[in-house]
Structure formats: C-alpha cells, structure tokens
Amino acid sequence: MAFSTTLTNSCTLQSSLFCAQKSNPLSLKTSILPTQIGKNFVFQPLRHSKVFSPNRCVGKIEASLKWEKGYKNVEVFSKEHLAVSLAYDVAQLSNKFIKERGYFTVALSGGSLIKYLRKLVESPYAETIDWSKWHVFWVDERVVPKDHLESNYKLASDGFLSKVPIPPLNVYAIDDSLPPDGAADVYETTLRRLVTSNVISTSTNGLPKFDLMLLGMGPDGHVASLFPGHALLQEDQKWVTFLTDSPKPPSERITFTFPVINASSNVAMVVTGAGKSTAVYTALEDEKQTVMLPVEKVSPLEGELKWYLDKGAASKLFKE
Numbered sequence: 001m002a003f004s005t006t007l008t009n010s011c012t013l014q015s016s017l018f019c020a021q022k023s024n025p026l027s028l029k030t031s032i033l034p035t036q037i038g039k040n041f042v043f044q045p046l047r048h049s050k051v052f053s054p055n056r057c058v059g060k061i062e063a064s065l066k067w068e069k070g071y072k073n074v075e076v077f078s079k080e081h082l083a084v085s086l087a088y089d090v091a092q093l094s095n096k097f098i099k100e101r102g103y104f105t106v107a108l109s110g111g112s113l114i115k116y117l118r119k120l121v122e123s124p125y126a127e128t129i130d131w132s133k134w135h136v137f138w139v140d141e142r143v144v145p146k147d148h149l150e151s152n153y154k155l156a157s158d159g160f161l162s163k164v165p166i167p168p169l170n171v172y173a174i175d176d177s178l179p180p181d182g183a184a185d186v187y188e189t190t191l192r193r194l195v196t197s198n199v200i201s202t203s204t205n206g207l208p209k210f211d212l213m214l215l216g217m218g219p220d221g222h223v224a225s226l227f228p229g230h231a232l233l234q235e236d237q238k239w240v241t242f243l244t245d246s247p248k249p250p251s252e253r254i255t256f257t258f259p260v261i262n263a264s265s266n267v268a269m270v271v272t273g274a275g276k277s278t279a280v281y282t283a284l285e286d287e288k289q290t291v292m293l294p295v296e297k298v299s300p301l302e303g304e305l306k307w308y309l310d311k312g313a314a315s316k317l318f319k320e
C-alpha cells in the first residue's frame, strides 16, 4: 500500500473529507470538487505544505484535487503538475522498495506515459534515485525492431531510459528477432528467472509482483495490449501472451495478462486528454456496465491502484 503512505503524508485534510463521504464518493463533486466556470475548473487548495518535500511544493500541486472511491485513488492535475506528482511518487516508491528489497522493478507502457515521466530525469531525482537498482520491463510491446518508430522500447529509451544510469542489463526489452509467440514465451521465461532469483517479488498466488506498473489507457478503455472484446481479456494461465490482431497498429504485440497486472504492488494509471473522458467516467462511476472495459479489470489484489488524470480526462466526472 505504498501509494497510501504518500497520499496520507500529502493530503491529510482531504483524506478526512473523503472518508466522511466515502459511501457516495461522486457526491463530492457538489461539495469539495471543483465547479466549472466556462471551460475552466476552479480548484480548491488541498494540501498541507508542511508535509511536502520542497520539490512537491514547487510544482504547485496544491492546485490538484483528489478523492478516494473504495480502492481507487484519483488525482486530477494540470499536465505539468501531473508530471511533477508522478515523478515524486515514483521516486518515493523507488526509495521504499530499494530500502526494503534492494531492487525496484518497474513495468512501463508505451504511449504518452513516457513524456509524463520527464521530471524523473531532472534534478533532484536524476541524482538522488539509485538507478543502479532499477529493473525495467514492458507491460506491452509492439513486435517490431527495437529501433523502429513504433517500438515502445525506443520510445522509452529515447525519452527516459537513455537519460538515467540504469544498467543496460537491467532493461528487459523483448527479443525482436522472434515472432510474437516466441517473443512472449521468452519474455515470460525471463520473468520466471527473475522471480526465482527474487529480483521480482512474488504475490501470494505465485505471480510476479512488480513494485510499480505504469499504465496508460486508450480512448476505448484498453490497457497494455488488452483490447475491448478480445479473447486475451480472459487469459489466466500465461504471464505474457501475444496477439496478431491488435485493433491499434501495429497488429503484432506481446502483453502482460491481467493476472500479472493485478499482482502488482502498485499500479499507476496515467490518463490524459478529453478523448478518454468517457472511458474514465465508465471506469470510475458506480453502476457497472454489462460489458466491462479492459481498464475496469485493473484491480490489484494485494496492491494499490492510483489514477493520475488531467482535467480533460476527468471532465465527465465533474458534470452535474
């Protein structure tokens, strides 16, 4: 429950407000959530500056808002403040897990997530995080060469990994010489080896338990390469699987399965843009749809899920 620690430290006032209204969290929009004036939201100051690190204060995150809904922790930021907050939280988790276990295992998605990690490569994190203990994986990857424009590895390497001193052997790209089925099998074998050697923790049900999984979400509610209506949503045996019919190009991909995603210690769901507001609303509102979006299946069994939204992605949550 590492995120909880961060949240409690940073937001005592809201936590008590949220607890008081937890039975109907969306009613918060009429009380402490923002009112909409024209196209702008008015945010209430939320955080106690005395419990912030200096860096957190510099980011003016007091202009964000947050509420809890059961296991779901949700924060809404400007895009800039989202990057500041995400970096702070990732750094906290990195320190915690390196202290506890000697490693920090992080699984990345592709997409816009990578640009929201940009503050991690800046001061103070660039100097203070013990990058030598990081082990980096991909939640999903397109089966293309590593230098291909569509490669999630290339995206992360160019925008993040090349800027920090993570040992190359700790960065687990797919074997891009293999077809999708072979690449998925080899990736799962790698995970099994790292679970055996305790680099990756193990959940009580014997699955790899990543310290942090960083997920994006598509406008259709997909996460990783697990798309609406696809048979892989039900995969419960494999840790890593493949598809050759991805509705989002490129068609050939490998992906972690939901059991592995939900075995994580921490899942950060980083979602921005008004184009995703309907899927965000569907995922966070109470009345369950007959057909669940993939994102609704993200529910860590022994861990913590936290949503990082921008105002566009959160916009439907605030409508009366």
Ligand SMILES: O=C(O)[C@H](O)[C@@H](O)[C@H](O)[C@H](O)COP(=O)(O)O
Pocket: 109, 110, 111, 112, 113, 140, 141, 142, 152, 215, 216, 217, 218, 219, 222, 223, 224, 225, 248
């Ligand atoms: O390989 C992929 O296509 C990505 O891993 C994908 O799952 C991504 O995370 C979401 O589509 C969100 O992407 P955006 O944040 O760019 O919308």
